[in-house]
Amino acid sequence: MLQEKGIFGNIGVQVVIAMCVGTIVGAMMGPAAGMFAPLGSMFIHLIKMLVIPLVAVAIISGAASLGSSQSAGKVGLATLGFFGLTSAVAVILALVLGGVFKPGIGVDLTGVEGMFSNAYADQGDLPSFWATLLGMIPTNVFQSLTEANILQILVFCLFFGIALSKVDKARRDPLINGVNTIVEAMIWMINVVMKVAPLGVFGLMADAVGTFGFDALMVVFKLFMVYIVALLIYGFIFYPAMIKVFSNVSPLKFLSVMKKPQAVALSTASSMATLPVTMEVCEEELGVKNATASFVLPLGATINMSGNAIYYGLVAIFFAQIFNIDLSIGAYIAIILTSTLGAVGQAGVPGPSFLVVAVLLAAGIPIEGLPLLFALDRIFDMTRTALNITGDAACAVIVDSMVDTGEAKPSNSQA
Known part of the structure; x- marks a missing residue:
C-alpha cells in the first residue's frame, strides 16, 4: 500500500524528518510558528473525514463474516479478554x-509554574457502569455517525453485521460485496491522504x-524517556x-512487517486511520484470516x-x-x-486529558500540573498509537491461531 522508494521515500523516515524540522522551526520562531498550525489541522481533518465511514464498513464486513460461523462468540470473548489483560499489565509495567x-x-519547575491550572478539576468523574452501558447504545444511529460517537457506531455495526449474516446467502452476498468494495475505496483514499502526512506532522x-x-519540554523530558522505555519493552x-x-x-x-503500520500510526496518531494498513499487513503478510x-x-x-494505559500509569507516578505524595496500596x-x-473505554469519552484527570483524582494526586504535558502531547500520542496498533495486530494473530473461524487462511507468499 505504502511503497518504499529508498530511505527518503519511506514514510516513517519522512515523518521523523518532519518532526525534527518542525521542532527546530518552532524553537527558532517561537509563538510565530503558529502560522504552520493549519498544515497540521488540514491533515487531521482529512483523516477524520475518512475514519468513521471506514470503521463502520470494516466492522460490518467483519461481523458479517464471523456471524455466519460458529466461532463468533469465542472470537469476541478471546479478543476482549486479550485487550483487558494487556491493558492491566501495561499499567503495572508503567508503575514499576x-x-x-x-x-x-528532582524536576525543576522554575519558570513553568504559570502553566499550573485547576481547569480540569471538574472533569475527573468516570461514568458509572450503567451510564457507560447505556451510552454505548445509540438511540439514533445517524446522530451517532454525525457526532462521531465511536462506541455507539461500533455497537450498531456489530449488530447489523451479525444480522446481515443471518439473511439468505443469495440476498446478503451482493450487499457484503458492496461493503467490501467500499472498504477498498476507503483504503485508496487514505493512501492519498498519507502523502501529506509529513507536512501535517511538521505543522x-x-x-x-x-x-x-x-522550558516546558525539558520539564517532562525524563518522563518521556521512561515512557519510551516502557513502550519498547511492551512492543518488542x-x-x-x-x-x-x-x-x-x-x-x-x-516485528519486521509491523514497521509499515507503525510508521503510519506515528504520522496520524490514530489507530483507526492506520486500520487499513494494519489489516493489509495482518492478512497478506501474517496470514490472518479475513x-x-x-x-x-x-x-x-x-x-x-495499551499505550494509553502505560501513559496514564506513568503520569500518575510522575505527578505523585x-x-x-507517598501512594498507598489502595492508590496503586x-x-x-x-x-x-479508561484505556479500554477511550473512545467513549471526550479526550485523553479527561482520562488522565480521572486517573489522578482516583489516586488522590493533584492535577494542577496537567498542562505541563501539553508540550509533548503530540509526541506522546504518536508513540502510544504505534504501540496500540501493534497490540491490535498481536491480538489478531493470537486469536486467529487459537480460534477456528471456519475460513481458509489467505495464501501468504511472503511467509
Missing part, C-alpha cells in the same frame, strides 16, 4: 518503571514547540513473547489502548513524585483499575 526511574524526582510540531518552548518484548507462546507466527517476522482481521482489528482500533489499585477501564 516509574518507581525504578523516578521521572518526577503540528512547529506549533507545539513554538507555543510551549523548550511482551507482545512478541505472547505471539511466540500463543501462535505459530515468528515474532521476528511480526473474518478474524475484519472483526478484531476495527474493534481493537476502538477500544484497545513531583508533589511528594485505583490507578490500575481506572487506567485499565
Whole structure:
C-alpha cells in the first residue's frame, strides 16, 4: 500500500524528518510558528473525514463474516479478554518503571509554574457502569455517525453485521460485496491522504514547540524517556513473547512487517486511520484470516489502548513524585483499575486529558500540573498509537491461531 522508494521515500523516515524540522522551526520562531498550525489541522481533518465511514464498513464486513460461523462468540470473548489483560499489565509495567526511574524526582519547575491550572478539576468523574452501558447504545444511529460517537457506531455495526449474516446467502452476498468494495475505496483514499502526512506532522510540531518552548519540554523530558522505555519493552518484548507462546507466527517476522503500520500510526496518531494498513499487513503478510482481521482489528482500533494505559500509569507516578505524595496500596489499585477501564473505554469519552484527570483524582494526586504535558502531547500520542496498533495486530494473530473461524487462511507468499 505504502511503497518504499529508498530511505527518503519511506514514510516513517519522512515523518521523523518532519518532526525534527518542525521542532527546530518552532524553537527558532517561537509563538510565530503558529502560522504552520493549519498544515497540521488540514491533515487531521482529512483523516477524520475518512475514519468513521471506514470503521463502520470494516466492522460490518467483519461481523458479517464471523456471524455466519460458529466461532463468533469465542472470537469476541478471546479478543476482549486479550485487550483487558494487556491493558492491566501495561499499567503495572508503567508503575514499576516509574518507581525504578523516578521521572518526577528532582524536576525543576522554575519558570513553568504559570502553566499550573485547576481547569480540569471538574472533569475527573468516570461514568458509572450503567451510564457507560447505556451510552454505548445509540438511540439514533445517524446522530451517532454525525457526532462521531465511536462506541455507539461500533455497537450498531456489530449488530447489523451479525444480522446481515443471518439473511439468505443469495440476498446478503451482493450487499457484503458492496461493503467490501467500499472498504477498498476507503483504503485508496487514505493512501492519498498519507502523502501529506509529513507536512501535517511538521505543522503540528512547529506549533507545539513554538507555543510551549523548550522550558516546558525539558520539564517532562525524563518522563518521556521512561515512557519510551516502557513502550519498547511492551512492543518488542511482551507482545512478541505472547505471539511466540500463543501462535505459530515468528515474532521476528511480526516485528519486521509491523514497521509499515507503525510508521503510519506515528504520522496520524490514530489507530483507526492506520486500520487499513494494519489489516493489509495482518492478512497478506501474517496470514490472518479475513473474518478474524475484519472483526478484531476495527474493534481493537476502538477500544484497545495499551499505550494509553502505560501513559496514564506513568503520569500518575510522575505527578505523585513531583508533589511528594507517598501512594498507598489502595492508590496503586485505583490507578490500575481506572487506567485499565479508561484505556479500554477511550473512545467513549471526550479526550485523553479527561482520562488522565480521572486517573489522578482516583489516586488522590493533584492535577494542577496537567498542562505541563501539553508540550509533548503530540509526541506522546504518536508513540502510544504505534504501540496500540501493534497490540491490535498481536491480538489478531493470537486469536486467529487459537480460534477456528471456519475460513481458509489467505495464501501468504511472503511467509
